[in-house]
Amino acid sequence: MAEASQIPMPVPAPRMSRVLDAAIDRGPALAAVAGLLLLWQGVVWFFEVPEYMAPSPVAVLGAFQDNAGTLWLNFWPTFLEAALGFVAGNLVAILLAVWFVHNSTAERAFFPIAVFVNTIPIIALAPILVLIFGNGFAPKIIIAGLICFFPTLVNMVRGLKAVSPATLDLMRVLSASNWEIFWKVRLQSSLPFLFAALKIASTTCVIGAIVAEWIGSNFGLGALIIEATFNFRSPLLYATVFTAALLAVVMFALVSFAEAKLIRWKSSDIH
Amino acid sequence: MAEASQIPMPVPAPRMSRVLDAAIDRGPALAAVAGLLLLWQGVVWFFEVPEYMAPSPVAVLGAFQDNAGTLWLNFWPTFLEAALGFVAGNLVAILLAVWFVHNSTAERAFFPIAVFVNTIPIIALAPILVLIFGNGFAPKIIIAGLICFFPTLVNMVRGLKAVSPATLDLMRVLSASNWEIFWKVRLQSSLPFLFAALKIASTTCVIGAIVAEWIGSNFGLGALIIEATFNFRSPLLYATVFTAALLAVVMFALVSFAEAKLIRWKSSDIH
Amino acid sequence: MEQHTAAGNPAATPDPGAIRVDHLDVTFAEGTVVALKDVSVEIPQGAFVTILGPSGCGKSTLMRAIADLVPAARGAIDVQGQSPRDARADRNFSYVFQDATLLPWRTALENVQLPLEVGGGGDAHADPRDLLELVGLKGRENALPYELSGGMRQRVAIARALVTKPKILLMDEPFGALDEITRDKLNEEVLRIWRETGTTILFVTHSIPEAAFLGQYVLMLAAHPGRVKEFMKVELPPERRLADRDTLEFVQITAHLRKLLEEC
Amino acid sequence: MEQHTAAGNPAATPDPGAIRVDHLDVTFAEGTVVALKDVSVEIPQGAFVTILGPSGCGKSTLMRAIADLVPAARGAIDVQGQSPRDARADRNFSYVFQDATLLPWRTALENVQLPLEVGGGGDAHADPRDLLELVGLKGRENALPYELSGGMRQRVAIARALVTKPKILLMDEPFGALDEITRDKLNEEVLRIWRETGTTILFVTHSIPEAAFLGQYVLMLAAHPGRVKEFMKVELPPERRLADRDTLEFVQITAHLRKLLEEC
Amino acid sequence: AGLKTVEMQLGWLASNGLLGEVVAQAKGFYEAEGLELKITPGGPNVDGVGSVAAGRAEVGQISSSPSVMLARAAGIPIKAFAAGYQKHPFTYFSLPGDPIRTPQDMIGKTIATQPTAHILLKALLAANDIPEDQVEIVNMGSDMNQLMTGQASAVTGWLTNVAAVDVLGEDRVDLMLWDTGIQLYATVYYATDETIAEEAESLAGFTRATARGWHYVRENPEEAVDLLVVAYPNMDREAELRAVEKVLEFVFTDATAESGWGTMNRENWETQIAAYADLGQFDGDAPAVNEVMTLEILEMTADARREVS
Ligand SMILES: Nc1ncnc2c1ncn2[C@@H]1O[C@H](COP(=O)(O)OP(=O)(O)OP(=O)(O)O)[C@@H](O)[C@H]1O
């Protein structure tokens, strides 16, 4: 890395078929996944790890097959909770960030409280949430939302402030209202921060939905994880965890895709 | 907000005593905290909420007094786990981000895996961690680290890429190595992203330490939370949760302070 | 320090439409950097004032103070009977910044349209496409800033400033990045706009001929600290053509200005 | 299209130290924007070449192609017998960009020191403080870029380019933001440095007198698409003083250049 | 129509501790009592006591009897009114190579147990006059790894959790907590004082129907498991089929043969309270036995419960 002149030259890309492009793009990821699976299978075989400690990929695949129906059935509620929590949590975080950026007293007053609330373990909150919202979808969505909320708040506050003084001068001279500055400038320049936050949230909302199901649910991947854990159904446990992780990877990929579509400009100066 | 000309004029600050400054700075936060506490006490009184459901601030204060020793004793292990997890998790995330930014194949291969791993619920990982690392501090630090790891990775990757093309051109002409570009340019321009990530991590590492203690620990705030829940000692539960949240607020404040010290420059252009 | 008035007549009652700068100090870094010291100047309604001065003498700072982008440490500014803040809120200014300051996510055309979308939009306004054509960017309307050359970006910023037909136009080295031909063309355009609309124009330039050719008045600032060196009327006919630059009067004026600048 | 050689002699064997641009095309936006079309030029070792041309004609792009910042769509560039890439890796270039491109977290002095800290540092180098004094920034060494005026930032960038004593100096409108006095002073400094060090200099400017005064050769580019209009030797004595600009030969040359530019 | 809804809040996910209720639901036993039973799951961190105390649910089912005592001691006005498992299936599992057959075998050994079950081990040691420092207590989660890897000589779990037990193999050694003198109830049914006072009839109906359900399970274990798996499709039918016999051994004992399903013994509760009081588990004074449990509902339903058995 210490050698000079390794900066890749921006060569004009020959027009390849998009499909091929995409395949090459995913290639390393697929290779890495395949490699890890092989390694894992190898370790399990070599050390003769018993299945209840860590099942082999093959055993997990078997569990996927045996429990396809169960997994499918439990996937949907978790997906729903995660997706709605994602929307709700990020929306609230963005709105709060907008408020904080326009009102520094509000920021100073409520940011510490947001930090505080964020640290209260969900599980400690659970009994109260159950008391207030009962046992349906509502508390799960709230928990999933709560858990994505904070990173987005922090990033978005930072992002909305990441406007260059020169641009603010321009908007002042145009006598733009705070609302216009927000809409025409801050929002755009916060996008890199926002998308970083949404990427984080895309995985934490899944965690949130799962954790939320632990406060009492008969269905969903979280419930299945508890069931599998306490009944020593290791392959099912792993299959479930994988399903949840895949959900997160897909949501992450969707956010990355949206980012690539939305941020097409390049900054022309040092930021 | 839609009215024009509300952009605050940057008035040169009269030199006030620093103490007064600081007090005014904290004022809104203290007021908000006080307001919330009063509201809570009011609700508890007005609706005659029984203590076992939600203790009043006064009851929690009592619990703080009665259990000062216990809280103090259990504070330290959690603090240690959180702090070490914070350091470890962020360090690994930063190093990984550096690798990803310099090697896009690595990024494409391992970023999805990082997303994947991040979604695996701690509960599912815990048995394996305990199996490998035993029951001491190590698995707790690892879990606290794991839980702060991901937001920092995402933000840092984004931050290290947030260098303007013009600056990269400059460094190319200077025939700077990737390492030099990293050290002289990328690191600085990633600071806003990094500090946002560290703020997030400062609270999640505390959550991580607590969750880790739930998988089996006799000491620490997490263990105390379990103990208080199991024994229906609501005021102690709340006092413990508050202690944890305060720890997070303090860590958050430290990160904010470091940020203010380290980022003193202003961008002179649009970013 | 005496008041530098337009006609060199300190007793004249201030024109209600003028920009009046009164014993202005501007400082930075908590008073340690004095950018402007005791600057007083009175700019008549509808005047075209060019500002000359060595690099770093405070030309941009003076314009920024007038536009309410930088606070006065001492002294007062009066813009058409209002405070700079009110004048700004009323959208009396357009400002061409020294850096083009385009929004990188907007195309050339969208950047020119920005003033129409914010701050109430303004009543009278020019057609953004016509303005882009005026500055020679027809056909590049949809280019993003990073796809434009330095001079092109500056021209987009000029078009943006003209789109609202402002009462006061503050131009900070607008033509610095342009070749002489384009520059000459735009010089004539600016003069035409000024004559036709009665806009008050403050125009920072580093080119002495440009200052003399465009300016009805030249404001010369000196450095360390930034202060008024001279505020002089350019004794040339108001209707100027490029060829006038070869006249003896013109050369005399530029020679005088060059001498002054050397003293700064 | 014929080869534009230094002496106007297409048969001359290429000087091994020259920059040779050979039928160069540069395109952007997947070939839809043609910035340079079939550009061929040969720059002798140690020459001072000024580049003139209308805004957007490809001056910056040509410099960027030579400095290996933009790839050639067609054609070849040869820098002192090497590819641009190798020449860049060997730190043969210094580049003053059209925007100052300072690192906002570094003071003026630290920005000037940057080339000494990266890319191997280079052997021979000038004293950063002396260079800041040369460009008139003594006393502002510790100012951050946002605390400097536009011209001051540009001057820091010039000092930065000089600090490594490069073999080839690429200057993209370095003096655009400077007043005439400072500019004249720096013009003479650049000439002095060129004479004393034998540096090959490519210098983009919009000022025709500056192009004629500084350049041993003037490269005139035309627009749509960017191509060579003329590559001419300036028939003035190599030892030039500012006063030479009032000579008849000088005025004839600038008049010729102005006519050419108008045709572009 | 016209049915009174009774909500039962679990202290855990739905499990085979719920067989009787599921069967009674499916067979319409609750309807026959004019009730409609709604079962709300809890989870690893939701014991459900809050929901019951707040009146959100009328009936609670909690894993272990001490929770009721601890809640009562903390001022939560709930009382146990029936016991599902007459004996607590909490067991110390060890391997034949290093067996722990009696409490005395624990001396000098490392025992791994869940943090919340430390107190049970301490009670066990106290009841058997073994000083606490003679046994090393370490934490475990839900897995048996520490026993398998030799890090601990015994791990703990419920004997009814056949999947967990299977992991240890056929020849494992069991030491049931019940047999060491710590005699707790499991899957205890409780309600608030208020509900017991004002809705005794509903609770009695609930108890009668549940008792009938459990008897039906005893007669038709396979059908019962099928019903359970239909109601809670996440459960593993094979495992539950093997578990159901074990479960029935804990639900139906000599005591139930005499007094019917769900019976409780006041003396047993007193012993439990005393043991916990001795271990200093109550913040203030130990609760009185009548605050912790009531036989009222059992007495109201005594005939019916005996009848079905
Ligand atoms: N990254 C890019 N993408 C698309 N088009 C570009 C890009 N860079 C430059 N161009 C186009 O190439 C042409 C030449 O640009 P260049 O910057 O070389 O002009 P220039 O001669 O330096 O102009 P100026 O004097 O205004 O700086 C312009 O039309 C410009 O729009």
Ligand SMILES: Nc1ncnc2c1ncn2[C@@H]1O[C@H](COP(=O)(O)OP(=O)(O)OP(=O)(O)O)[C@@H](O)[C@H]1O
């Ligand atoms: N934000 C700031 N902080 C500190 N000093 C500043 C700041 N802005 C300007 N200055 C100083 O104020 C002085 C005047 O700056 P200004 O930008 O007005 O100069 P200028 O006349 O426009 O120069 P140029 O022709 O180079 O653009 C300079 O010495 C500059 O360093």
Ligand SMILES: Cc1ncc(C[n+]2csc(CCO)c2C)c(N)n1
């Ligand atoms: C059991 C459990 N509880 C809480 C979290 C919380 N968590 C993980 S990441 C994150 C936010 C920042 O990414 C938060 C709040 C968890 N993972 N697992």
Ligand SMILES: [Mg+2]
């Ligand atoms: Mg300026």
Ligand SMILES: [Mg+2]
């Ligand atoms: Mg250019």
